[in-house]
Amino acid sequence: MIPAEYYLVLAALMFFIGVFGFFTRRNLLAVLISTELILNAIDINFAVFNAYYYPEHLEGFFFTMFAIGIAAAETAVAIAIILNVYRNMGTIRLKNLKKLKF
């Protein structure tokens, strides 16, 4: 049997790779991809805690399922916003998007 800690370390690695991408990418779509990595790492944690420590319940299972659904909704809206930003400003580079800052 694989120890639960291995899963947790894997999820932590994915989470912080996502954080690193969130800091360093200069493009709205790439930043959104990093966000997906972060959300995915959290989903793994919920499933692992449920399966290893409370297998008689299904709380983590359903939390993961709803998180997947909400992540899909969030991505759809975010991509719609990104397309609109591109249509209005002609770029999705973070450097050039300064109008929303103030």
Next chain:
Amino acid sequence: MILNTHAIIFMGLALLMVIAALLAVTTRNIMRATVYLLFVLFGTAGLYFILHYTFLGAVQVTVYAGGIIVLFVFAALLIGKGARDLTHTSILRYTAGFTAAATGLALTTYLIFTHQFPDVKPLTSVVPINLIGHTLMGSDKYNYVLPFEAVSVLLLACMIGALLIARKR
């Protein structure tokens, strides 16, 4: 023997996921980043299958790998040349990002290995699908009909909102 195959599959998936995640946040081509993200999502689905949550793995494959990746591909194709991440990140920002990620990872790993978790009672069989259905649709304690309805309203609202934001005026 079975446990060994599980360990080998887990190690393979973990390696695939970490390498694909690293490439997804470093490659300059947005389309390639999307495909690497797809690999990470498939790896996650594999983890759910190893954990005996086969339904969750199926949901992961259909919603994430089937839906979200298609959205990313369409966005990258619609934006075209503007989607390329050609500008180089400044070394200061690079260092800041790396330091934040490395510190957080070190702290989290330390906490994971020093924390006293409760006793492990792992699942031994696949969660039956009728149990999932009854839990999702029941209205008793530990049942999920209210969040289910809330998510359905949220998805409708997000669909209308996305159409409203993205349509051509």
